[in-house]
Each structure stands twice: as structure tokens, then as C-alpha cells.
């Protein structure tokens with residue numbers, strides 16, 4: 001069984017935010033009005049953390065892309081009352097939008113604040129509606145959603161591989177963010193495959209995981225010389 | 228039979244009067260309360276229609292007033308059944324006029340509190356999913372189970388000791404005789420029936436105590452089972468239970484004082500009852516402080532950075548005002564008021580109880596919001612301002628409580644009449660016997 | 675009051691009481707079935723069934739005890755009221 005994981009090289013990342021935009025388009029994430037954003041209801045599956053270090057004028061800004069970490073031991077699925085969020089054997093943590101009752105317990109339990117909630121019925125501008133991605137189901141108001149590692153792409157890749165009767169190649173299954181990154185800072189692949197780029201990078205001395213001490217075993221690994 | 232009837236009428240008439248005499252005040256209260264409730268219902272329907280966006284919740288503060296009130300109301304509900312069971316179990320004779328009032332609080336408030344998580348749902352239409360696809364492993368379902376158990380147990384525990392009183396109402400005749408006949412389950416007051424009833428009450432009161440404790444422990448588990456700073460703490464179970472009993476006693480005192488005033492029950496609820504109960508309140512206040520102190524001292528001493536973020540948010544950050552007024556309301560005021568005999572009048576006790584109820588509500592607020600507002604990731608801290616919808620549902624919930632109580636007192640005596648009678652007839656002898664049995668016997672002449 | 679009217683009224687009320695008792699049993703049994711269903715779901719999905727079973731071991735007996743207490747009271751009241759009636763009649 002493959003174990004899908006992401007490596008984000010913070011030394012390469014320029015903080016441009018292309019991954020955020022690509023993700024929003026790929027996954028039909030609702031566009032939230034500026035007033036709502038003010039109130040803290042912005043919806044990003046791929047978020048960007050900004051950390052300011054030091055005092056003015058010597059401020060260093062760190063920009064850190066933050067998707068769902070697809071924890072191997074996810075605190076979010078343990079608390080869901082209705083099996084609406086689950087981890088599959090390939091390590092992808094998914095959401096079942098049609099079953100979620102919207103209790104938001106999983107949001108409260110996620111140490112990475114990776115989930116977002118549909119506070120209102122999701123909305124798109126008229127001209128936008130024609131270019132929604134048909135592979136990703138639309139959400140309704142009152143349910144939780146989050147980064148899926150573009151699991152719909154895996155579906156396509158799997159079908160192709162099956163048809164040609166071969167294994168999935170390294171780099172064949174890529175989420176939108178890693179595909180779009182102009183700096184090539186986001187790698188994606190199979191952690192179980194010792195030949196994969198992701199596996200090699202995860203062994204790099206620069207590699208670290210967020211909040212490792214919690215035992216959630218995130219499958220998003222950062223690379224950085226800093227700190 | 229008729230002779231007997233007239234006799235009972237005379238002694239405890241004050242307890243029957245509210246049932247048979249309906250004044251203008253009653254209709255006025257019910258009318259006003261119904262209006263408030265209707266408005267709250269309208270706001271709720273609006274929330275279901277538009278989505279939870281009409282509340283003040285956001286990311287990262289994904290839980291707001293609804294969960295705070297859920298914990299708060301369930302806490303209040305501990306007044307009743309638990310306290311009444313403890314008083315019954317310890318054979319405290321002064322319990323007699325108090326138990327019924329306490330049990331009614333439980334039944335009503337528990338129903339209100341239990342509804343709050345449903346109000347909080349983003350998709351209330353799918354609530355039945357917990358029956359078909361539920362996960363008993365989720366602390367939320369532990370709650371559903373234990374609250375249902377507690378609700379069943381406490382209604383049974385309210386109902387059984389009410390049977391003899393219902394039979395009395397049945398025997399007095401009137402419009403609702405059939406209703407009372409149905410509810411009285413054929414009670415005739417025979418010795419055998421008394422024995423059966425007493426045995427059932429005894430079993431129940433032993434059962435109800437662990438159930439009540441489990442309910443609030445499980446509610447604390449909702450928070451402590453997550454990994455969030457400020458929540459992930461083993462002290463939460465007993466801390467919540469103590470807080471629940473604390474706020475429960477305060478609410479009970481307020482209700483008692485209100486009914487004493489409105490129904491003129493000065494003869495039944497004497498200063499001594501309030502003083503005994505307020506001593507209990509004082510003890511709980513000290514216990515509460517002890518738990519709060521231990522909880523925060525361990526946090527501060529360990530100084531784990533994320534934990535400290537939450538604590539500083541409460542101590543000096545945006546929640547400082549709520550945190551420190553909680554300490555004043557829950558500890559400083561009640562301790563000062565209740566430790567001095569001079570202040571321990573009905574007015575003083577009422578004042579202390581009101582501050583405790585407010586303080587305990589603030590405590591729940593202080594537990595739920597700051598932990599959510601300070602995520603572990605570097606996202607900055609969030610803020611939460613409740614919207615009009617949340618306020619009106621809060622007020623509506625309180626109105627439902629008052630309405631429920633008013634209606635209950637319209638149909639049933641608010642003080643257990645037969646237990647008062649029993650107290651008059653038997654317990655003086657019984658207590659004398661009991662006290663004698665504690666005392667050292669006649670000195671056996673030692674050789 | 676007419677005595678036949680009285681007894682027929684008594685009968686209606688007694689049936690209503692019986693119905694309420696059976697409602698409680700239906701409620702309790704429904705809860706038990708619900709919990710068993712959840713356990714079977716968690717076994718199917720291999721999703722920590724141990725916890726579910728532990729909870730059900732506590733929860734189900736509690737509900738059944740509550741219903742039994744109510745039934746005990748109801749039966750206890752009625753068993754005696756009949757023999758009592760006989761006594762008074764005999765006197």
C-alpha cells in the first residue's frame with residue numbers, strides 16, 4: 001500500500017501563494033466575501049502562515065504553506081460522531097460531506113487548524129460557475145471541508161495505471177498545489193517507495209514535522225535550514 | 228374519606244393554592260415568556276435557513292455560545308437530582324421542602340441543555356445520522372448516551388416521589404381529575420404501596436448519583452479528549468463536576484427564594500434551609516477555587532508555550548475581564564458573603580447565588596473560547612463576538628426554563644406535601660431514636 | 675357517580691397507564707438496539723470497537739434498571755391494591 005506524503009521545501013518557497021490559488025480553483029472552494037473574511041470565515045484548503053521574527057526594522061517574514069497534514073494518527077477522526085471523516089489505507093484523510101452533521105468537533109480537535117466550515121451556502125460569481133471542476137463535488141452549507149491531497153486526481157491516475165497494467169509512477173499523482181508551484185517547492189509522492197523523491201527528502205537533515213511531539217505523525221514534511 | 232380530605236386541606240393549603248388559583252400574574256408571565264420563546268424560535272429558524280454564518284463563530288473559534296450554554300445548563304441541572312439524592316441519602320431532615328424544587332430544575336434544564344448541541348449543528352437535518360452511522364467512540368456520543376440516561380433517571384426520580392401528591396390532587400377532584408388519576412398509578416397509600424415506593428426511591432437515589440457524576444465528567448471529556456492546550460487536562464472531570472454542583476446549588480437557591488416570595492411559602496422555606504444550603508455553597512466555592520488554582524498552577528509552572536498562550540489570553544489578554552470577574556464572582560463575593568453570619572440573610576444569599584451563577588457561566592466561557600482562539604499553529608489568536616442570534620437563543624433558553632417551571636407549579640405542588648406530612652408525623656420520633664443511637668449508651672458500670 | 679361508568683373509566687385509565695409503561699420499555703429496548711447497531715458498525719469498520727463495547731456494557735444495564743424500577747413500582751402498587759380491596763370488602 002502506498003503512503004502518500006508531501007514535502008514542502010521552505011528554503012525554495014517564495015511565499016507567492018500560487019498553491020493557494022491553484023487549490024481553490026482545483027477543489028471548488030467557495031469564494032468568501034471580504035466582510036466575511038474579516039470575521040475569520042475565509043476558506044483555504046491550502047493556507048499560508050506568516051510568521052514575523054524580530055523587531056522592526058529587522059523583521060524576517062517566514063511564509064509557510066499549510067495544507068491538511070493528513071496525520072497518520074489523526075485526532076480529528078477520533079472525535080467525529082458520525083464517521084464523516086476517516087483515514088483510508090493509503091493514509092489519505094477524507095471528508096464525507098453528505099454525512100457530516102456540522103458539529104465542528106473535528107475542527108476543534110485538529111491541532112493544525114486545518115479544517116474550514118461552510119458558514120453560509122458556498123457562493124461563486126456567475127462567470128466562475130462555468131469553470132468549476134467537475135471531478136470535485138460541491139459542498140453545501142453547514143459542513144466541514146479540508147484539503148484532500150486532491151484525492152480525485154489519484155482516482156484518475158489509478159485508472160490510467162490499471163488500464164496500462166502498471167504501478168503508479170513517482171510524480172504521476174500530483175496535487176494541484178505541487179503541480180502549480182513555480183519554485184518547485186512542493187514535492188509529492190509515496191513514502192513507502194524507497195526510490196521516490198519524497199522518501200529521500202524526508203530523510204534529509206533539513207526535514208522536520210510540525211508539532212511532532214503530539215504523536216499525530218503528520219504526512220506533510222517541511223524542509224528548512226532555518227531555526 | 229371526605230372528612231380526611233377536609234383535614235388535609237387545612238394544614239398545607241398554601242401548597243395547593245397556586246394550583247387552583249390562577250391570577251392575572253400567571254397569564255402575564257406565560258404570555259411574556261411565550262413571546263420571548265417565539266422570538267428565539269424565529270431566530271433559530273433563520274439560522275437554519277441561512278446557515279451558521281448568522282452566529283459570531285468563525286475559524287478558529289468554531290464553538291461559541293451554544294457550547295458554552297450547553298455546558299452551563301447541564302451544570303445547573305446537577306442542582307437537582309444530585310443534591311436531592313445526597314440529602315435523601317444522608318437522611319437530612321431539612322431536605323423535605325427542598326427536594327422537589329431541586330428535581331424539577333434538573334428535569335427542565337437538562338432538556339434545555341441537551342438541545343444545545345443540536346442547535347449548534349451546521350446540519351440539524353442530519354442529526355439522525357448519529358443513529359444510523361454513529362460512532363460510540365466519539366465523546367459526543369458518550370454525551371448523548373449519558374445525558375439520555377440522566378434525563379430518564381431524573382424524570383423517574385422526580386416522578387416517583389410525586390405519586391402520593393398526585394393522588395392527593397386526584398382525591399380533591401376538579402377539572403383535571405382524570406389526568407391526575409392517570410398519573411397517580413392507583414396509589415391508595417396502603418402500607419404495601421408505601422413500602423414499594425420507598426424501596427424504589429432508595430434504589431434510584433443510589434443509582435442517580437453515579438449517573439449524575441458521569442454526565443458532567445463526560446461533558447468535560449469532550450474538551451479533555453482533544454489535544455488542545457488548556458483542554459487536555461486530567462483534572463477536567465472532577466473540576467466540571469464540582470463546578471456543576473456549585474452552580475446548581477446557586478440556581479436552586481435562586482429558585483427557592485423566588486418561589487418563597489411569589490407563593491408566600493415563608494412557612495415552609497425558613498431561613499434555616501437557606502443557611503444550610505448556603506453553607507454547602509460556601510464549601511463548593513472553596514472546592515472550586517482549589518480546583519481552579521491547581522489547574523492554572525500546573526499550567527503556569529510547566530510553562531509549555533502553547534499552554535501559556537492560552538493562560539496569558541485569559542490572565543492579561545482579551546479575556547482578562549471575564550477571567551478576573553469569574554474569580555470575583557465565584558470565589559471572593561460568595562466567600563465574603565457566606566462566611567459572616569451578618570450577611571447570611573436571604574438577601575445576602577440571593578446576591579451570592581446570583582454572582583455564582585454568572586461566575587460559573589463565565590467559567591464555561593473561559594474554558595471554551597480561549598483554547599480555541601489560540602491555535603497551536605502560528606495563525607495569530609482569534610476573537611469571538613456573539614451575534615444577536617446567539618444572545619436571543621440564550622435568553623430564549625432561560626425563558627423556556629422559567630416557563631417550564633411556572634407550568635410545573637401550575638399542575639403540581641412545588642413542595643412535596645406527603646413528605647412534609649411524613650416529617651410532621653414520623654420523623655421527629657425517628658430522629659430522636661436515631662440521635663439516641665449515635666450517643667453513647669448509659670455508661671456501663673465499669674468494674 | 676354511576677359505578678359502571680366509574681369502572682369503565684378506571685379501565686381506560688389503567689390501559690393508558692399500561693401503555694405508558696410499555697412505551698418506556700420500547701424506549702429502553704430501542705436504545706439497546708441502537709447501541710448494538712453502533713457496535714456492529716464499529717466492528718465492520720474496524721474502528722476501535724472495544725470502546726463501544728465498554729460503553730454499552732455500562733449504558734444498557736442502566737437503562738434497563740430504570741425501566742425495571744418503574745415497572746416494579748407499577749406492578750407493586752396494583753398487586754396490593756386488589757388484595758387490599760378484598761380485605762376491606764371482607765371486613
Ligand code: SF4
Nearest residue numbers: 068069071074076110
Ligand atoms: S491536520 Fe488536522 S484535519 Fe488534517 S488529518 Fe491532521 S488532525 Fe485531521
Ligand code: SF4
Nearest residue numbers: 080100101103104106
Ligand atoms: S463537523 Fe462533520 S466531520 Fe467534523 S466531527 Fe462533526 S460530523 Fe464529523
